[in-house]
Amino acid sequence: MLKYIVRRILEAIPTVLGVTLLSFVMIRAAGSPVRILLGNHYTVYRAAMLSRSLGLSKPLWDQYVIWLGNLLHGNFGYSYTYDRPVVGLMLQALPHTIIIVVVAVLAAHVFAVFLGSVQAYFENTKFDQIVTVVNYFFYSMPTFWLAVLLIIFFSIDLNWLPSGGIVNAQLSNPGFGDWAKHLILPISALFLVSVAGWARYMRSSMREALLQDYVRTARMKGASEFRVIFVHALRNSILPLITLFGLSLPVLLSGALFVEEVFNYPGMGLLYWDAVNSRDYPIIMGVTVFIGLVTVAGNLIADILYGLIDPRIQYR
């Protein structure tokens, strides 16, 4: 098992390197940060000076090698716009992202598994049909638009919840309650979008499992329908969802980009968004490396969970 994990990590190194090389080249095609940084103070001379001091006047290949060398020493570089180490900025943003992603993903997973299973059991009843329509509604809705709708409805019309940020600046001593209030809408947006897709997978997977012979055996033994679904069929039908979980991890941890942008929520997504807008190369590259690592980790976690759930899978 340990050997398997080590091998998978070693295999992932070229992939991650490839991703960094690609983004390193491609982000430079999007334009230089010099003009943005200088703004109204732009002159050709200043631009050349700044370019030089940022190391952008060197050949591209040299820039990449220097960046990579620094990375291997744990140095992600300095942000152009914040003038602070990228690691510090990422460590500041990450907990905010983790909190909404973990809550939304866990809640969405549990709920989607439950909803999809029950739908499969009551296949083609009115209940199933209504839930399917609602699912499609959320599944086909763009995240950012859903987020905007939530703001219009809950923040503007009803005035129940704050529309963005993580803290109410007008409170002298904002506490846990204020913080939690700011989390509700971003989490809800992520939750609704995830549930809709996952429940559809779960429904079809559970539907198939319920037709298997071992389900009949479980009924023959005298197991209750609850036990038949949630003990016997569930463990067999949850495997596709584990894959989805692994695949969704990097997407979500790199910030549920649109949700954080719409809610002005200071997580990884917003950090990335702002960095792209100002061509802040070190941050962009830092987040890219992070996404690469989380992708590898997500796939590895999915594979390990697979083995824990299905004894027929063995690691070599």
Place this chain on the structure above:
Amino acid sequence: MHKRCQTTLPGGAVLSNVLEVDSLSVEFRINGEYFHAVHDVSFHIESGETLGIVGESGCGKSVTSLALLRLLTKNARVSGEVSYKGRNLLDLPDREMRQIRGNEVSMIFQEPMTSLNPVYKIGAQISEALRLHTQTTPRRAWQQSMEMLRSVGIARAEGVMGEYPHQLSGGMRQRVMIAMSMVCNPQLLIADEPTTALDVTIQAQILDLMRKLSKDLGTSVLLITHDLGVVAEMCDRVAVMYAGEIVEQGTAKDIFHNPQHPYTRGLLNAIPKLDAASKERLQPIEGNVPSLTRMPKGCHFAPRCPLVFEKCRAEAPGLFRVEPGHLSRCWLNDAQEGN
């Protein structure tokens, strides 16, 4: 239909019936219309005996067996009466039905390869039956399951308890299924083609095992099969099914030595024999089993019957008594016809 809960033998001993099935019918909905898969089937199983139900694939024998424990899919409509210890299983609330399943009446299936849950250990799957029906500790249930595995002839019981189904052969899995269905010491075991998917040598072992267990534990057996050889070896009484109906019923001796229904005779003629005259060609029954949606109007067997006459096509025969306990669904056995 007459009711017969107990049979008094000449000596005064009383044999009670474990199960009485009275005019059981099963219909399936196909494109919004209901079609009979099983029609008006009645039989009983006496305590300790083995009743065989034989017939071709598609004759409704598996459907009958699944209907007894209400294990059919939702598009099936079941009517009639399945009386177990004086209670009609078809009317029982779900909770009470579950207390009977796996505990008093249990079942083994045709496909040992897919009938066990691939993601749980053998030990967990067998002891689940015990834990659902008895107030035993997990440890005792595990222990008892292991003993059950030993008594179904698995020497390596302790090791097998901790293994998963994919690590076992088909024969081993069917032994595990038998252990699972017998661990609560049921009154009745329904075996739906238990050996069809197995090699011939393994078949014989499994049949031996079932015979031994049912004798040792006094379990009645309802054996569903298409194999007359298995019937001859295992069964006290036999019901022959054709196109959803019982066409002949009697003791194994009646069926093998004095078959009445042309279908039964056809089945017996289709068995290869190893005696001197084996140069003869086998005699197949011409034609096919009619499909659910296209049942003939009169006798269901009429289109394939070598002895068919006019009345057969016009009117469906009832079950006529040939001798006490020996019934045949053929106009030729109608005493009033003077045959």
